[in-house]
Amino acid sequence: VKKLSAIVLMLLLATFVSWGLRTLLPNNLELFITILIYVLFAVPVWGYFPESTRVPLIILVFTAQVTLFYNYVGQLVPQSVIYPPEDVKIGADMTTEQMVEAGRKLYEGKGTCLNCHGTGARFPDLVDIGQLARTRISGYTDVEYFSESLYEPDKFIVEPFAPGMPPVHKPPIGLTHEEILTVIAYLQSLGGTPTVTMKTELKYHDEPISAPVVAVASEDEEDQTGEQLVAAYGCLGCHSFDSPDRMLGPSLYDIGSRMNKAEIYESLMEPDEVIAEGYPPGVMGATLTAMGFYDKVTTKQLKTMVDYLMSLKGDNGT
Amino acid sequence: LRSVKILGLLLVVALINSQFAFAQTGEIEYREFSKVFPLFGDKVTSRVAIWVVAQLHLYLAAFVLAVPMFALIIEFIGFATKDKKYDKLAYEFTKLLSVSFSLTATFGAILTFMLFILYPKFGGYLSSVFGPSFFWYLLLFFGEAGFLYTYYYGWGKFSPKVHLLLGLGLNIVGTAIMFIANGWVTFMTSPAGIDEAGQVISVVEAIMNYTWMPINIHRLIANVAFGGAIAAAYGAYKFLGAKTDEQRAYYDWMGYIGNFIAIVAFLPLPFAGYWLGKEIYAYSQNLGMTLMGGGFSWLFIIQAILIGMLFLSANLYLWLGMGRIPGAERFRGFIKYLLIVIMICFAVWATPSSILATPEESSLMGGTQHPVFKFLGVMSAKNTAVNVLILTTYISFLLYRRGNKQAVANPNQSHSLPQFVVLSLSIGFSLWMAYYSWALPEFAFSSEATVPTSALYLSYIGTVAFVLVAIFMASMFVSAKSENSQGTVSWVHFGNSLQFLIFVSAIAYVVFIGIYGYLVPTRIRIEMSVPQVISVIVTMFLVTLIDILMFRGAKITGGIKWGKMRAISQYCLFFTAITFTWLMGLMGYVRSGLRQHWHVYGVIRDTSPDAYTPTLGYASSVVSVTVMIFFVLVAFVFWLASLSGKKNFDETAPKEIRM
Numbered sequence: 001v002k003k004l005s006a007i008v009l010m011l012l013l014a015t016f017v018s019w020g021l022r023t024l025l026p027n028n029l030e031l032f033i034t035i036l037i038y039v040l041f042a043v044p045v046w047g048y049f050p051e052s053t054r055v056p057l058i059i060l061v062f063t064a065q066v067t068l069f070y071n072y073v074g075q076l077v078p079q080s081v082i083y084p085p086e087d088v089k090i091g092a093d094m095t096t097e098q099m100v101e102a103g104r105k106l107y108e109g110k111g112t113c114l115n116c117h118g119t120g121a122r123f124p125d126l127v128d129i130g131q132l133a134r135t136r137i138s139g140y141t142d143v144e145y146f147s148e149s150l151y152e153p154d155k156f157i158v159e160p161f162a163p164g165m166p167p168v169h170k171p172p173i174g175l176t177h178e179e180i181l182t183v184i185a186y187l188q189s190l191g192g193t194p195t196v197t198m199k200t201e202l203k204y205h206d207e208p209i210s211a212p213v214v215a216v217a218s219e220d221e222e223d224q225t226g227e228q229l230v231a232a233y234g235c236l237g238c239h240s241f242d243s244p245d246r247m248l249g250p251s252l253y254d255i256g257s258r259m260n261k262a263e264i265y266e267s268l269m270e271p272d273e274v275i276a277e278g279y280p281p282g283v284m285g286a287t288l289t290a291m292g293f294y295d296k297v298t299t300k301q302l303k304t305m306v307d308y309l310m311s312l313k314g315d316n317g318t
Numbered sequence: 319l320r321s322v323k324i325l326g327l328l329l330v331v332a333l334i335n336s337q338f339a340f341a342q343t344g345e346i347e348y349r350e351f352s353k354v355f356p357l358f359g360d361k362v363t364s365r366v367a368i369w370v371v372a373q374l375h376l377y378l379a380a381f382v383l384a385v386p387m388f389a390l391i392i393e394f395i396g397f398a399t400k401d402k403k404y405d406k407l408a409y410e411f412t413k414l415l416s417v418s419f420s421l422t423a424t425f426g427a428i429l430t431f432m433l434f435i436l437y438p439k440f441g442g443y444l445s446s447v448f449g450p451s452f453f454w455y456l457l458l459f460f461g462e463a464g465f466l467y468t469y470y471y472g473w474g475k476f477s478p479k480v481h482l483l484l485g486l487g488l489n490i491v492g493t494a495i496m497f498i499a500n501g502w503v504t505f506m507t508s509p510a511g512i513d514e515a516g517q518v519i520s521v522v523e524a525i526m527n528y529t530w531m532p533i534n535i536h537r538l539i540a541n542v543a544f545g546g547a548i549a550a551a552y553g554a555y556k557f558l559g560a561k562t563d564e565q566r567a568y569y570d571w572m573g574y575i576g577n578f579i580a581i582v583a584f585l586p587l588p589f590a591g592y593w594l595g596k597e598i599y600a601y602s603q604n605l606g607m608t609l610m611g612g613g614f615s616w617l618f619i620i621q622a623i624l625i626g627m628l629f630l631s632a633n634l635y636l637w638l639g640m641g642r643i644p645g646a647e648r649f650r651g652f653i654k655y656l657l658i659v660i661m662i663c664f665a666v667w668a669t670p671s672s673i674l675a676t677p678e679e680s681s682l683m684g685g686t687q688h689p690v691f692k693f694l695g696v697m698s699a700k701n702t703a704v705n706v707l708i709l710t711t712y713i714s715f716l717l718y719r720r721g722n723k724q725a726v727a728n729p730n731q732s733h734s735l736p737q738f739v740v741l742s743l744s745i746g747f748s749l750w751m752a753y754y755s756w757a758l759p760e761f762a763f764s765s766e767a768t769v770p771t772s773a774l775y776l777s778y779i780g781t782v783a784f785v786l787v788a789i790f791m792a793s794m795f796v797s798a799k800s801e802n803s804q805g806t807v808s809w810v811h812f813g814n815s816l817q818f819l820i821f822v823s824a825i826a827y828v829v830f831i832g833i834y835g836y837l838v839p840t841r842i843r844i845e846m847s848v849p850q851v852i853s854v855i856v857t858m859f860l861v862t863l864i865d866i867l868m869f870r871g872a873k874i875t876g877g878i879k880w881g882k883m884r885a886i887s888q889y890c891l892f893f894t895a896i897t898f899t900w901l902m903g904l905m906g907y908v909r910s911g912l913r914q915h916w917h918v919y920g921v922i923r924d925t926s927p928d929a930y931t932p933t934l935g936y937a938s939s940v941v942s943v944t945v946m947i948f949f950v951l952v953a954f955v956f957w958l959a960s961l962s963g964k965k966n967f968d969e970t971a972p973k974e975i976r977m
Contacts, residue, residue: 014683027933028425052559055555055558055559056555056953057954058558059479059555059558059892060949060953062889062892062893063896063946063949064946066892066893066896066897066900067942067945067946068621068898068942069899070623070624070897070900070938070941070942071938071939071941073620073623073938073944074620074934074935074937074941074942075935075938076485077616077620077670077934077935077938078380078616078617078934079933079935080613081930081931081932081933082613082914082931083929083930083931084915084923084924084930085915090747092522103799109517112604115543115604115607115608116603116607118606123603124770160839163605164599164603166603170923171514171920172602172604172919172920173604258863272910283860290519296517296518
């Protein structure tokens with residue numbers, strides 16, 4: 001009882017002292033020094049601790065101190081929080097100044113341009129790019145040069161740098177056409193004069209934007225129409241839906257008057273069971289498998305597609 | 319086996335839950351940890367909760383995968399040498415496995431649960447991509463449980479060969495499990511096998527993505543290093559609590575073996591890390607720049623300090639270990655020089671390229687970079703420092719190894735094998751040199767950037783030339799020895815001189831490439847680290863070869879006095895284990911944090927309130943807490959493992975015997 005009381009007393013004393021000192025201790029080292037205080041107060045009563053607990057106790061304190069030392073090192077380096085890029089509002093009636101400002105924000109944020117440009121060694125520094133852009137490729141205007149560099153960065157590489165920039169309208173950057181126009185305005189302003197407006201047409205404006213957002217079959221996708229589904233699953237690549245023209249596969253514009261629901265279902269799920277005359281077997285099955293159609297398609301989608309195909313009656317039907 | 323059943327059940331429930339979550343994707347994306355588990359209040363966010371649990375699962379899994387690797391190797395050594403000591407050691411390591419395996423499974427189940435509860439949409443997406451692999455994973459998991467428990471409980475019950483085969487099966491299945499899980503993890507950083515909308519095209523491609531194999535290799539090696547360090551810590555724990563000299567001798571030896579495994583596995587780790595970094599750059603320059611040049615660049619300074627500490631403790635342990643070797647005192651004089659070199663290299667490696675400074679200090683320096691030290695903060699200097707560090711640690715080991723040996727010539731020795739090895743190496747490297755001479759100029763001089771690329775060419779040719787000279791020196795040693803087999807002194811001096819020459823020329827070459835690196839662009843500088851490393855590896859190989867030949871049949875000046883170790887040496891082992899664990903936590907953070915505000919880079923954005931990347935200080939605190947929890951778990955494992963050696967409780971026995 002005496003030994004235990006002594007240990008408890010010293011523990012209380014250590015708690016009291018470390019509590020009293022807590023405001024004086026540097027924030028990062030508070031825990032480290034607190035443990036040291038406990039160790040200091042444990043020394044006089046060390047002999048009272050049961051022998052079997054001594055080694056584990058020393059190891060525990062040692063582990064805590066080494067861990068806290070590394071934690072302290074972690075606090076010594078510069079501390080900064082990196083926030084996800086903020087959305088920049090783009091309006092169709094933006095002035096040039098507003099475009100430059102929006103472009104700058106995108107350049108530093110969502111566009112992640114600063115990651116590589118501006119540090120000098122690995123990618124070109126863009127400090128005078130507004131001026132240089134006019135002379136980089138002969139026959140190109142600066143806007144044409146910028147748009148090609150942003151949409152097809154690997155097409156022209158500035159010497160002696162190596163390729164490595166991703167197209168900015170695709171994931172993970174995924175800027176919209178409008179956002180790209182503002183980035184061009186900002187780039188023009190670096191050593192030059194911005195001429196681009198929100199109405200400027202770029203040759204890439206027909207290209208689809210792949211927004212880097214989710215990916216899972218959502219409620220919306222479940223609710224897609226048959227027309228949307230045959231487009232999404234690439235059927236339009238081989239079949240014509242609006243004329244009797246033959247493509248890689250037979251035209252489906254009158255499929256609803258040639259087949260019943262069960263046959264259409266079979267043609268989709270087991271395309272090699274019945275082959276339309278004059279077409280090679282195995283092609284459709286292999287294509288759909290390669291596209292992951294059979295892994296992705298849901299029962300509901302399949303039903304929608306079959307219903308849609310059944311509605312295609314050709315010239316007689318509509 | 320109960321834990322395995324529980325895990326199986328939990329995973330099945332989690333899978334069902336994932337399908338449920340998948341169906342609900344339109345409704346719930348995230349749940350707050352503080353609302354699901356209000357125990358910790360608002361302090362623990364969903365991200366921190368899943369971070370800590372994932373890291374704990376990784377720590378335990380790394381240990382569970384690593385221990386069977388060296389247990390099997392040690393068991394095999396015991397089988398081959400018929401030395402029971404090794405068999406006992408392998409069993410002692412294996413004793414740590416069964417509880418660790420249950421804990422790993424438990425944390426794996428908690429992690430799965432938390433993923434689907436806190437991140438239902440993201441969890442649902444992962445299961446939509448990797449669903450088929452989950453079942454393989456489960457199957458392998460049962461396989462591992464079967465092998466592990468048969469290996470452990472079947473110790474001494476089967477013929478040695480059958481038991482070794484069981485160990486081999488355990489390792490193969492364990493590695494396969496890790497490879498599958500690595501596919502899920504690496505997919506998040508470098509997704510593949512999906513279309514632009516994120517829909518899966520090929521599960522195999524999704525698993526075998528860009529960073530998959532580098533992570534596999536990196537984790538495989540790192541697991542061995544980590545497992546060795548923890549096993550050494552177990553040896554140290556038992557050593558400190560040992561009652562008899564015999565126990566002390568045994569656990570001292572166990573600690574030494576564990577530490578040896580840890581350090582040997584640790585040495586190639588930086589190179590596996592470089593490969594991973596290179597693949598990250600190859601996948602996305604943007605990711606690469608975020609890793610090395612962006613917000614994470616200071617993390618590598620913390621890493622440098624941790625690795626420097628590891629080198630220091632590894633060397634200190636070897637130097638302290640010389641105290642138990644009669645005859646090693648003759649090398650004591652070298653230690654101070656080795657320490658000086660290590661400290662210089664450590665300082666160079668931990669030098670940041672820019673310095674935190676007040677505006678006045680910055681204006682005095684002319685920027686945030688110090689006018690002199692800025693040259694030490696770049697890759698050229700750091701690569702040079704780490705290569706010299708490796709060589710220095712290797713010298714410490716060489717001195718330790720020689721401690722109680724005195725080389726004597728054995729006239730009956732046959733040299734045909736070493737001569738054959740040296741000859742084959744010479745031919746191999748000559749062919750290699752011929753290849754470079756023929757192939758490299760084509761890309762080195764034909765492109766527009768002739769000067770920098772030719773630097774690369776020259777550095778490769780330089781390495782090959784160095785290697786050839788080193789092999790030539792080694793072959794001189796082999797032939798000199800066979801001709802002069804009657805003498806004892808002449809070839810020992812000769813051999814030592816050759817080893818010294820190889821060391822000096824390797825260090826000179828490493829430093830030369832380091833300085834040359836300042837004159838060339840980054841891309842070439844990165845490439846030039848390869849010849850630098852090759853020269854270090856070749857040096858270690860050839861010097862070891864000469865050493866083995868020189869000390870074959872050596873006169874032993876006294877047996878190693880196992881157990882005659884100062885207690886501080888055992889704290890070195892703890893220090894190494896804690897440092898490894900902390901380092902692993904830190905690197906786990908950067909591997910995952912690198913994606914910043916993405917769950918799956920470029921595919922699924924993190925739109926939760928935790929999407930920001932926290933400060934390094936905050937990350938360090940989370941890592942520290944995780945490390946402490948892990949060591950509490952490790953203490954539990956150690957305690958349980960030590961129970962098996964205790965006597966059964968006997969109520970009728972007198973109290974002092976019972977205890």
